[in-house]
Amino acid sequence: MPINYYIFLSVALFCIGVAGVLTRRNAIIIFMCVELMLNAVNLLLVAFSKMHAHAMAAVDPHAGIDGQIFVFFIMVVAAAEVSVGLAIIVMMYRNTHSTDVNFLNRLKH
Amino acid sequence: MGITHILFWFLSLLALISAILVVISKNPVHSVLWLIVVFVAISGHYILLNAQFLAIVNLIVYAGAIMVLFLFVFMLMNLNADTEPQKNKWLKIAGVVAGGSLLLVLVAALKKADMKAQIAEMNTGTIGLIHNLGITLFKDYVVPFEISSVLFLSAMVGVVVIGKKE
Amino acid sequence: MIPVLLILIPLAGGLFTFFFKDAKAARGWSWFISLAALAVSLVGLSLAKTSPLLQADVDWLPDLGSRFAVGLDGLSQVLSLLTAISFPVIFLATWRNEYPNGARFYALMLLSQAGLMGVFLATDALLFYFFWELALIPIYFLCSIWGGEKRIAATFKFFIYTFVGSLLMLVGIIILHNHTADHSFSLKSFYELRTRINANEQVWLFWLFFIAFAIKMPIWPLHTWQPDTYEQSPTATTMVLSGIMVKMGLFGVIRWLAPVLPVGTWAWGDTASALCIIGMIYASLIAIQQDDLKRLIAYSSIAHVGLMALAIFATNASGMQGVMIQMFNHGINIIGMWIVVDLIERQFHTRKISELGGLAVKAPGLAILLVVVALANVALPLTNAFVGEFLLFSGVFSSTATTYNVVFTVVAGLSIILSAVYTLNMIQKVFFGPVKTLTANAKDVYLNEKIVLSVIVVLIVVIGVYPKPMLDLTKDTVDMIITKMNYKL
Amino acid sequence: MSNMTQLVWLIPVLPLAGFLLNGLFRNYLSKSLTGIIGCGVLLAAFILSLLIFGEVRQPGFTPVIVTLFDFISVGKLHIPFAFQIDQLSVLFLLIITGVGFLIHLYSTSYMHDEEAPHFARYFAYLNLFVFSMLLLVLGGNFVILFIGWEGVGLCSYLLIGYWFQNLEFGNAAKKAFIMNRIGDLGFLIAIFFMINTFGSVTFGDVFSHAHGKSIGVLTAITLLLFVGATGKSAQIPLYTWLPDAMAGPTPVSALIHAATMVTAGIYMIARSNVLYTLTPVTQTVVAVIGVATALFAATIALKQNDIKKVLAYSTVSQLGYMFLGLGVGAYTGAVFHVMTHAFFKALLFLGAGSVIHAMGGEQDMRKMGGLSKKMAVTHATFLIGCIAIAGIPPFSGFFSKDEILAAAYAKNPVYYVVGVFTALLTAFYMFRLYATTFRGTFRGTHDQEHHLHESPSAITIPLIVLALLAAGAGFLGIPEVIAPNAHWLEHFLAPVFAGSVSTVGETGAIGVAGNGVVAAAPEMSAGTEWMLMGISVALALAGSLYAWARFSRKPDLEDATGFGKVLANKWYVDEFYDAMIVKPLDLLGKLFVWIDRNVIDWIVNGIGRLVQYGSRQIRLLQSGQVGGYVLLMVVGMIVLFLVELFVKK
């Protein structure tokens, strides 16, 4: 499968995520969109890793494995981020019974 | 046009559509569910790419743990469609436009790349297998692995700091 | 050795002065320090020009190619002497002024002296820039703490104005530094640059420096900070500003611009000269309109400095020689003027010319001394300024650097007449005429002021009658600079 | 005894010493002591000058240069502080110190009412003046000359404004100084021209190299010098300060504004006669200006009622004569007239002073009259003065004026006609003055009349001495036609003007013929000359007698009307200058003040304001909305990509 497809697919997903971040006001949804972006990247990485594996198959059987390892680490980080992020959101919710980012405008100018 | 191709297109479409639904659906819970669909689709792609390990992990960690966490939070705050505040139209449009144009420029930038020749090999190759990954992870990548433990630790401490009653 | 002392004495003395509790003690101490500096500079004068004691060159930042290099040649001799003379004079003249927590005042004054000395003595571009800023900071504080009611705004404007200029100069210095053969800041390798930098580059590099110097002098139309600052700052500081700091600009051009970028200087000579001349006439006409003594002197100073700058661009020995001696004279004379203004202000709490009058009846001593200083201000023969302006004008007239030399001379010459107008007006309105109620019970000068003013008068006359020593002092430097300036690509 | 000339530096130093003594110790010296110092130094200087004169008049005397020290030396230019002694300078030495001494003497009594410190101040100024005047005439190069030149200007400023409490006087002083400055600027530029052309300012070098230099440059130099002269010697257009200068004490007017300072211009041009002889254009200018001034001032003098003003304008007019002389090349004649004028005009001023003194400060002739009975000496001497200035033989005025007129005729009859007409006017207004003052009946108040008295000897003695000189000085220059080779002054000054002689052939200018005999032009027959003399004498007599007769009977007391009014108001020249020069400059100054505040400074502050405004606007980007932030981030990113795609190449 040509790599371009994967590139465009994940870029598309990524941009949908971006659009989500831009259009939604609910902090959690925004955060979910970010997760979407991350997954798009993951997909791309895996695709690339397979691409390299294909290209280098003759030279090195393990070529391109770094990509998948990296995905693994991304998941790790994402998990950590989620925990922290949700904690922050909950804290916010505790104080202002809302998760609407537009209410976050005490700090400006 | 073999089965892989069909699957590929199917999964891609599924992913894209449900991703869009994630963004546009009013009810946050629905968004979560659609997101899960996206993840599943992506895991499907992993399988196509013969990266079983990641596929599984993706399902377990994302579609499983993380999304449940999200849902949990939603329930906690019992948010639903009507609580979802309306963003003003212009900013919404601006957002869509911006996202779209980002897509455009990225595509435009990458289109010039002649990767036609480059092929991502499908359902072959061994690098995606737990065995190989494990070996690499614990040989070459042991340091980052340990580091990531620090990361988790910090996350833990952080959550404690925030969550702890005073 | 000598130059190092010249910088070190005021610096150390100033820092030490911060710890004084009692203003009077601080005053005495700082006077003593300034006298010490004067003594040192006199020693420096007495030494032979080739004496190794006049140079000092210590490793400072080898990696940047910058050294702590200071030296006394004719030019810096004159200016450091001026600085060294001025401060004791200023301290003594303002002896009776009371400053809230005065210790700091005197400390800052000494620091500014150190800075000024550094500027005039440095033979390393980076060092020069260092002191250039250093001289500014204390002055900034002096003006803003002890100044008049609109002081903060005025001095802040002054500070930013000059800071912009000096930053541009810094850029210029760095560029030149990159062009030097041995990647050093030393004056010597800067003087070799005129062969290494091609014409069209010199042409724009010129402005990076000239703007900085023009702001300092100041040259029209970059002068508007000056009257406000002079008006607002305490008179002692104003003396430093107008007596010495103004010379920093001229000095900069003579030492760091004209010989380093001769082609650029030639290219813009006429433009700069035109600005100077506009400034002279403009400032003189405005001075005639002024009712505030300080502003009047401020504008007259603009006119005088304009003439000196004009003569620099004449690019010949007599003009340059005139600048050298006139820088000294102008410093002395204008300080004399300020002293008188200070006396008047302290007595009558006004600087309005229209409110004064008939002082000569009550304070003949003051009147006579002022008249002499004022005559020097209009460059009457046998006063020091005549020698200076004579050389300046003859330099401008016989300049081969421009084709407009005659025009320049004639137009600039008008300022001679105008200066007579405003100076005489001032004398007239302040000292002559019937006594007014305000001046009815005026007191004459006290001893300390009499001494100071007499010193100044003596200097004025002596240099006016027998300028030879001064001229000989700067002769070699002048020739050196002129030869460098006459270099053509 | 050639060592005498080496002592020349003493001559200026003596008055300087007097100045310092009187100036520094003015609070401690008694008046008499002050007076002694003041006059003593002058007397000493006079004696020294006499001795030197004695040396100079030896046949075959060559000019002596005494260099004191090196004043300014830059590059190739060397300006020594040097004195030059030759016939011309010695002549002026004598006039200055001699007349100066007499006037100092006079002042001791005239200024006696001042209290001690001011009395001392007065003499200090006077001495300073003499000092600078001596510098002026002794200076061995143009720069030293210029130093004296400005020095005398300063002193005249100080002395005019001597009574500084009176703002009027102060303004007059200021006017004098500034108008002089205008002239000085010309002088200065002329000096720079010389430096450029000759590389030196020493008389010797300049004159010896003058030949062969381009006429254009020489013309420029001479014209600029002449500008200086018009300032100092009160010629059109810079003469208006002199009448106002009468604000000063009368002796000052006598010394500075009649006898010495105002003749500096003549001295300077006579000194540089070589240059002028080489530049006919300038000569014409000088002559025209001179004769015009003479006529112009004379007309004004006709209608003045202030006794000193009349004399002032007459001075201007006489100076005009001298410049006419210089213009037509009769240098000797000019100098001759300087001398005689010094005598009789000083005499007249001092006489007027004596009158004013007697009248208790009254200066208006209309309040005088019939003083001849009360003040015999003053009256007699004053009459002599009048005759002398009117040019009636055998008094001095006749000889000097006639020499000039003769030369003028030879050059161009028009000059002569105007000159003679002016002579007529001179005679007329002088005798108008005389008659109104001394003849007829007294018109002042009663206590004035009661106080009328002859002045003390300190005043009368100088009057008498000057009267004698005014009467007799003429015989130093007897015209050729009257007595061959009797023109002593001619012979005496011959060496000074020798430079011009050599050029007679080339330029055909009237100068001195080879044998040093005055050349009222070879082609001018003795007959013509007698005729000319006759005409001028006749006119002078007519004018004076008419005026005497008319104004003794009924002086014109009522204000002038019609054309007379114009004259009385001095042709409104002051008003003209005020409107044309002073006012515009004032407006310009105001305009600049406005520009300074509202344009230049506004721009400077404007930049500051601009920054603040920008700050206020740009901070609105910081909306506080995460959405907005991210949006802007994305936009920024897009921009970067666009640059990558399209701009960057």
Place this chain on the structure above:
Amino acid sequence: MMFSGIFTKSKTAVRNTAIVGLALLLFANCAEMVGHHWFPVDVHKMLFFDTFGLLGNAIAFASTLLLVLLSGRDMEKVGVNLAEYFALIFFVLCGVALVTTFNTLLMLFLGIEIISIPLYILTGSDKRNLKSNEASLKYFLMGAFSTGLMLLGIAFLYGASKNGTFFIDDLWTGGAGVSPLFMSGLLLLLVSIGFKVSAAPFHFWTPDVYDGAPTVFTSFMATVVKVSIFIGFVRLFDEAFGATQPEWQIFVAIITAATLFVGNLTAVFQQSVKRMLAYSSIAQAGFMLLAVLTLNASAKEGILLYAAAYSLATIGIFAILIKMKDYTFEGFNGLARRQPLLAATCTIFLLSLAGIPLTGGFFAKYYMLSAVLQTGHFLWLVIFAVLCAAVSVYYYFRVIQAMYFKEGEADTEETPSPVFKGLLVVTAALILLLGVWPQGLLGMLTRILYTW
């Protein structure tokens, strides 16, 4: 260390252990520099401990130490969880160590994450304070977003690399022209790191977060974190993209200009000193970006010098700021009367930030400018930067004016302890030393960097 932090309860003990720990860390680091490897760990080339990075570490650790010494007490005011705060700070330092010495994109990514996540917490650590919460949430959301960008960039680079690697020196393997994939990845990385160092137009989080966060942690973020990320920034662009410099220089130039412009201009209008400092930190970042732009020897020396000078001055000012009750400019009125020492040191810090000679700030700026001028291009940028510096004088001197020339009401600040004063003096002295005779630091740097 961290555990000790978590388990002990006495605050002083915690702080002391922290200080000791930091000292040890610093010492170890310096030892590492001079070549004593005490804990030899095989990092599989994931990290590369070169002098540049280690110096960066040293600066970061040292300034943290200084920060703790100066403002350690003030952390207690933030909340009860002192130990945790210290723990989090140490995590950040761990991340810093990674970012300054990373050798693969993976490590860079991890490092930045380890830096960020604790910072989200620290920002929000003042839990009852809505501003703090808000700041934290904003920081988190945008941080996560930028992480996404960074990852995409990394992915692109991975794809573009010849044979699939994350090692920064293998990313670019020469060849004719750069592939669009590579270029896009590079741009995305530029954006995301630009976000971290708050370069315009990716700086918007900075003012709000710095303003909202507890001042102690603001100080920490503005100095240690920012500086270390800059070290990483230079490292990345030097190692990975050095060869392709002409391709991306223009972008950095644009970003630099924007940053200088926005930072300086916006700071002018601020009323709160804290927020002003936030903007000023953006402006300073603009200057540091010049180093990234040029990447020549003097840029590398310069960035380190800049890091040191900037950190010292900023920490000092924040330490003084914490003592003030009122963060507006008026709060500083007449400080010179009441606390001459504070005012004096504060003045020195401000002068240093403004880049006046005799302070470290001058040489910092000097290096940056000369670095650019050596390239012979971008004169416009230099002039622009210089003018911006002139603008910066405006807002820095407003504080000085308030302190010296204005009359203020009594005690708007708590009286500082002598120890605190002493430390301030030391800091100021350090800055002056850097300003008068930077040879000490510079000499070492140049000697090393020319060999490196």
